[in-house]
Amino acid sequence: MTPSALLVLIAGLGVIGWLVAKARAQRLNTRRDALHSLPGHHGWYLALWIILPALLGFAVWGSVSPGMIHSAVLADPAAARLPSFEFERNAIISEAFTLAEYPGTPVFNPEAEALVPAVVAAKSKFGAIGAAIILILAFAGGGFGYTRLTAQFPARTRVERAVLLSLLSASLLAILTTIGIIASLLFESGLFFSKVSPLEFLFGTHWSPANGSFGAVPLYWGTLFIGAVIAMVVAIPLGLMSAIYLTQYAPADVRRWMKPMLEILAGIPTVVYGYFAALTVAPMVRDLAAAIGVANPSTESALAAGLVMGIMIIPFVSSMADDSIAAVPQAMRDGSLAMGATRSETIKKVLIPAALPGIVAGIMLAVSRAIGETMIVVMAAGATANLSANPFASMTTVTFQIVQLLTGDQEFDSAKTLSAFALGLVLFIVTLILNIIALRVVKRFREAYE
């Protein structure tokens, strides 16, 4: 029996249990207040008792049965002729599995053909055993649940407890994800740092993973130069001035239309920006470089990537600035205007200083977003690690190198692939610090004016 058919069967049994329990509870409902809970609650109670043990069995069986099938295939007489070298043997067995599932697939090892009957037999045998165990669990759970069905049984509180438990576990998934990110990055980086000294990684200035030198300073520099310098030079003035114009000057109608239009810039996928940067902006930048007399301008430049990234960031800066300016109390603005200041004087001398913490926090979030941005730099920034302040030079970034190191051939224990996780760890820590500070500033800032 296939796993999906089994799942459908379990769900079907659950529905039957629900109907049976509900009907029985309705029969017990002979007078007013005879039942503790609604018939529907009794239905859910029985359905949960059928479905949950069966699903638990399904998960446990799904994780142990592949090993059992594997050893059953090995124990088969047909497997006796397999080479004893484990790596080669496993390759043949995995080919036999593919053949059993998709007959006619071309194979490298002819021995695999001989194993197919054994694989099919083992699969159907353990599949049947698993299905039997799961069905027994479903019926046992259902039987137990059914015996508890009496008129005064508090089915509602039990079902609600189960609901609360599932709500709680959903919210714990967020912590689990965070722990998963930290644990996997730390684990793989730990392996990397056992091969390469952390000091060299953090402070070395030569990056060439193919030759075993892992000094990542040029990557940090490229990341900061593109994400925190060039992109911000574009995004901060444009974003801030757009926010000021839209909140302070634009008529309500214009604002209602222009603000969503501006937000479109944030909704365009980064791969589109990357393509735009590589195809349209980069040649323009190269021509510009040639025109102002830069020798040998390359098509891949920090400037092209940074410019396009800056455009992408504009809506982040402007919406954060928008919120912060809107949070400044009207009385402060009115006070300034009443004293005879013009609008622009009010904005420059009163609103912006008052909104500054929020604006700075918004910029920090934007920087964190920019340095974690991947596709634009992958497509437009270049692969050469370059420690220079020339915006027309090709530069590489942390995210670019992560992509570079992890795509293509993978041996999972080489220092080259593991260094990608160490770079990921640095990126995670930096963005985390920026985000925590920014979120805290925003929160305190909101409280100050509420």
Next chain:
Amino acid sequence: MSNPAIDWGSPEAAKRLARRYAAERRFKLLGLSAVALSMAFLVFLLGTMLIGGIGGIDAAFLSGSDATEADAAGVWGAVKGSFLTMVVTIVLALPMGVFAAIYLEEFAPRNRWIDIVEVSINNLAAVPSIIFGLLGLAVFINFFGLARSSPLVGGMTLALMTMPVIVIASRNAIKAVPPSIRDAALAVGASEVQTVFHHVLPLALPGILTGAIIGMARALGETAPLLMIGMRAFVSSPPSSITDPATVLPMQIFLWSDEVDRAFVQNTSAAILVLLAFLLLMNGIAIYLRNKFETRW
């Protein structure tokens, strides 16, 4: 002030005022040009794609899969891969996100554990997407041994990325339901769980769905995490299940943009137009939902 008697009619004062008004006009113009410049970028970007790609969209392009020849290549395989990936994402992220939001808004006690949950959700929403790719690679592929390049792993990775967005949107939607609704339900004898599932959740649903669609739109355009889990293989036939090797629409754009053959330039722009059309559709639905069902209490 020390000079109470400013002569407002004097030429000095008039000049001073003129200077201040000129500064005012300059500032306003500066703001307007910032908006105009941003819009110009948007128009330029969309215009470039439209001019480059509109000629490449025809029935063969929409129904074909990736091929080595630019003329024979199409987007259907990638669209189907995206669709399967999004199905996995929404099936995992929507219930998990909504459940987490309900718990945090309606049932969570105020203690340090819940603070940690809240902080980690807010941070996850701002973690670079490529980090989720590293997580997917380390956990789903290397640890659990799931199939590389499959919509299953891609969808699970994107679900982890989308869940915080859905949690935050759902919490705001649930928070917006007035307490009087809850009080009324509790007063006539509903249990807390009944109150939430029969009254609060249906009223918060439009907001939740709007947030979910926006989160899905973000996931649909995402490329970097999927690069990490190997969804960049050359896939010449559409995937038929969530464990088959597949590619997604943004990844197809990335792969084609890397082709040396100039003939793929039109394909790339055309695929971008298809992707943008899907995003526009999703955002349009979100805006429609918000406008149609939004209740001001």
